[in-house]
Amino acid sequence: MTAREIAAAVRRGDRSARSVVEEHLAAIEGREPELHAFNLVMRDDALAAADEVDALVARSEDPGPLAGVPVALKDNLCTRGVPTTCSSRILEGWQPPYTATVVDRLREAGGIPIGKTNLDEFAMGSSTENSAFGPTRNPRDPSRVPGGSSGGSAAAVAAGFAPLALGSDTGGSIRQPAALCGAVGLKPTYGRVSRYGLIAFASSLDQIGPFAENVDDAALLLEAIWGHDRFDSTSIDSVPEPLGDSSDVAGVRIGIVEELTDAEGIQPEVKAAVERAAAGLEAAGAKVERVQVPSCAYGLSAYYLIAPAEASSNLARYDGVRYGLRVDGADVAEMNANTRAAGFGPEVKRRIMLGTYALSAGYYDAYYGQAQKVRTLIIRDFERAYESFDVLLSPTSPTTAFELGAKTADPLAMYLSDVCTIPSNLAGHPAITVPFGTGASGLPVGVQVLAPALGEPLMFRVARAIEGAAS
Amino acid sequence: MSGRLSSSDVEHVAQLARLALTADEVEQLTEQLTVILDHAQDVAALDLEGVPPTAHPLPLTNVLRPDDVRPSLDRDEVLAQAPSTEDHRFRVPRILGEAP
Numbered sequence: 001m002t003a004r005e006i007a008a009a010v011r012r013g014d015r016s017a018r019s020v021v022e023e024h025l026a027a028i029e030g031r032e033p034e035l036h037a038f039n040l041v042m043r044d045d046a047l048a049a050a051d052e053v054d055a056l057v058a059r060s061e062d063p064g065p066l067a068g069v070p071v072a073l074k075d076n077l078c079t080r081g082v083p084t085t086c087s088s089r090i091l092e093g094w095q096p097p098y099t100a101t102v103v104d105r106l107r108e109a110g111g112i113p114i115g116k117t118n119l120d121e122f123a124m125g126s127s128t129e130n131s132a133f134g135p136t137r138n139p140r141d142p143s144r145v146p147g148g149s150s151g152g153s154a155a156a157v158a159a160g161f162a163p164l165a166l167g168s169d170t171g172g173s174i175r176q177p178a179a180l181c182g183a184v185g186l187k188p189t190y191g192r193v194s195r196y197g198l199i200a201f202a203s204s205l206d207q208i209g210p211f212a213e214n215v216d217d218a219a220l221l222l223e224a225i226w227g228h229d230r231f232d233s234t235s236i237d238s239v240p241e242p243l244g245d246s247s248d249v250a251g252v253r254i255g256i257v258e259e260l261t262d263a264e265g266i267q268p269e270v271k272a273a274v275e276r277a278a279a280g281l282e283a284a285g286a287k288v289e290r291v292q293v294p295s296c297a298y299g300l301s302a303y304y305l306i307a308p309a310e311a312s313s314n315l316a317r318y319d320g321v322r323y324g325l326r327v328d329g330a331d332v333a334e335m336n337a338n339t340r341a342a343g344f345g346p347e348v349k350r351r352i353m354l355g356t357y358a359l360s361a362g363y364y365d366a367y368y369g370q371a372q373k374v375r376t377l378i379i380r381d382f383e384r385a386y387e388s389f390d391v392l393l394s395p396t397s398p399t400t401a402f403e404l405g406a407k408t409a410d411p412l413a414m415y416l417s418d419v420c421t422i423p424s425n426l427a428g429h430p431a432i433t434v435p436f437g438t439g440a441s442g443l444p445v446g447v448q449v450l451a452p453a454l455g456e457p458l459m460f461r462v463a464r465a466i467e468g469a470a471s
Numbered sequence: 472m473s474g475r476l477s478s479s480d481v482e483h484v485a486q487l488a489r490l491a492l493t494a495d496e497v498e499q500l501t502e503q504l505t506v507i508l509d510h511a512q513d514v515a516a517l518d519l520e521g522v523p524p525t526a527h528p529l530p531l532t533n534v535l536r537p538d539d540v541r542p543s544l545d546r547d548e549v550l551a552q553a554p555s556t557e558d559h560r561f562r563v564p565r566i567l568g569e570a571p
Contacts, residue, residue: 097548190528204527233534234527301514304507312488319489321561326554332566333489341491349490353481353500354507356488366515367508372524374514379525412506428528453528 003069003163003217007110010068013057017050017068021112024070028115028161035137037146037155038115039075039085046070046114053110063110066224071106072156072165075116076123077208078197079103086199087131088121090343091324100197101232102166102208102225109224114162117152121345122315123173123201125149126417129408130347137404138181140443144401147177147417150211154181157211164221165211170201171303172396172421174209175433179396179446182435184218184463185211187421189453190428191236193222194229202310203234205303205425215434215463219243222456241457247464249284254462255291255389257450260420263297263398269439270395277436277447278393280469281462291385291392295377296423302378303422304415305358305371312355318343350411375426382427386452391462395420396433396446420448430456434466476505 001009009015028041053063073079076086078096085091103113120130128136128151138146139159146155150167154177157165167174169187178185186209193208200206210221223243229235260266261274278288320326320339327342329335344352358367385392398419407414424431430453433446447466451459478501485492492500546559555562 094552097544097552230536234529234531236529298514298517301511305511305514316489320554321563322549323552324554329564332564334491335564336489337491340489344490346496349492349496350500350503352488352490353484354504357476357480357484357504357508360484360487367511369524370514370517370519371511372526373519373522374517375525376522377519379528411503412510415507426528 002214003066003212004220006069006163007065007067010053010057011062015068017053017112018047020068021046021050021070021114024114024162027159031139031159032161034142035139035155035159036134037072037117037136037152037159037161039087039118039133039152040083041115042082042113045082046112049107049112053112064108065220066106066109066111069111069164070114070162071111071221072115072117072153072162073103073113074119074150074153074165074167076119076168076199077103077166078199079113079116082116084116084199086122087119087133088343088345088348089132089325090318090339094323098197101194101229103197105225106221111164111224117150117156117165119152120149121348122199122311123149123168123170124311124347124351126172126176126414127407128152128177129404130345132345135404138401140182141401144403144443145180147180147397147401149173151177153211154178154183154185157181157183157213163213164217166208167211168198168206168208169425170205170307171425172418174211175421175431175446175448176397176417178211179433180401180444182444183211183213184215184432184434185209186218186222186432187424187430188222188226188456189236189430191234192240192454192456193226194232194235196229196231200314202307203314204310205307215460215467216245218432219460243457243460246461247468249281249286249462249465252286252391252458252462253389254278254281254286254288255385255392256288257293257296257392257394258290259293259296260394263419265416265419266395266398267400267439270398270400270445273436273439273445274393274395274447277466277469281465284465284469286465291389293381293385293423295374295381298374299378299423299426300415300419302371302374303418303426304354305367306375308351308355309358309368310355312352312359315348315352378423379427382429382452390458391455392450394448394450396448400439400441400443400445424450429453430459432459432463434463434470436466436470476501476508
């Protein structure tokens with residue numbers, strides 16, 4: 001059953017939310033030991049929330065559009081009184097004193113948080129192997145990674161542990177794992193979804209978004225969580241335009257981004273999927289051409305200066321004073337340094353070091369300053385492309401899911417996993433990945449639709465058309 | 472650019488970042504950061520004279536709100552998560568060189 005079908009059945013009283021949750025808990029029990037999608041399964045809380053939904057239905061009240069639908073939450077979303085770790089030793093056991101706005105909103109819509117999902121520590125990674133609590137495995141092939149950093153959320157949806165999940169996307173952390181696990185995943189326009197209660201990685205790039213098994217269900221969850229929030233000063237203060245249910249692409253102008261599709265390192269089977277998706281869109285009446293967005297070629301380098309720079313600042317808060325781990329030292333500075341040495345894993349240390357270096361005296365202009373200017377170039381190139389095209393198309397991930405351990409020894413090779421997804425984060429634009437068949441190895445391939453800021457309604461139309469062409 | 476990254480550069484940055492690194496970590500990070508920064512040379516080498524920097528995707532300035540009194544976090548709940556507290560405050564090791 002899709003999330004929409006579950007919610008409709010629960011609202012009508014045809015199914016109890018409790019039975020829905022029990023069914024998903026049973027699925028978790030079956031395969032979770034093998035996959036490790038969750039840091040925490042919220043069994044009792046989920047059953048209690050389900051009973052509340054059922055009580056509303058019994059009183060003929062409407063629990064809302066997500067009635068009884070289990071939703072897996074990436075473990076960097078704060079949940080009051082429920083451990084929130086970011087898959088880091090430094091926050092192990094921490095119970096936030098407040099709840100993220102997106103979690104409040106999905107609960108108000110009748111959704112049921114079913115667990116906290118595994119991630120690369122502090123969302124830094126592309127394989128979920130950087131978790132302090134062990135990797136998550138890809139439900140399609142457990143010898144392979146689920147992608148990252150929201151690998152637990154992607155795996156939870158792909159394994160049927162929950163029809164919906166939330167993740168965060170700073171450089172592709174929703175879209176890349178969704179593609180590798182065969183799910184739909186999207187990063188909304190920056191500011192469209194409140195970041196209040198999302199533990200910060202790189203604040204000018206971070207955005208929360210949904211995972212689902214199909215495009216319509218992703219729309220359902222996005223419409224439940226988006227909109228202005230007074231607790232996030234960067235949240236956009238306008239009412240979002242509804243996503244509708246159209247898949248009409250007649251006359252829509254679609255550009256295949258050459259720099260992201262023809263680039264070195266893009267697997268032939270991935271490129272072929274983009275071309276087949278484009279052919280499907282053309283058959284449905286869209287006009288498809290190739291387009292150049294030249295500065296995308298510098299996106300990866302710019303991102304791996306900007307994101308670590310912002311992270312080095314954001315993660316300064318883990319100092320052993322107000323929450324989390326403390327390792328003692330002779331004075332405060334030594335306590336800070338010992339705590340951070342013991343609490344952070346290798347990738348987090350690497351990014352803090354890279355970011356601190358990029359911001360340090362003598363290197364600021366050459367690295368961080370240059371990267372910020374490249375960000376301007378990328379925005380300008382997209383503006384130019386959107387003068388001639390309504391949406392753009394590219395691969396989501398350069399490759400299908402790789403084997404565990406394949407890239408852990410080579411940080412740069414791992415970073416290249418984000419090459420197609422990063423430009424949308426730098427520009428603040430929305431982008432969605434839709435599964436489009438499988439590659440030579442039988443592993444899922446994702447096709448990415450990019451749209452200009454606030455272009456979600458058209459982006460969803462094109463995504464539905466791709467989904468239709470894939471089936 | 473200003474030459475290759477040395478292990479003493481890495482030790483200096485670690486101090487700025489308040490990270491106590493082992494000798495092995497310093498060695499490994501010197502190597503890895505060099506590779507990553509080499510890759511970033513394509514950006515560092517661009518002529519971007521006259522291009523304004525973008526710090527943030529939204530053109531926001533001065534987001535204001537009414538100065539209303541609203542509930543804030545519960546003090547006891549917050550302090551319960553701290554590694555060490557005393558008299559409803561966070562307790563930290565000494566900061567200056569005075570006697571404990």
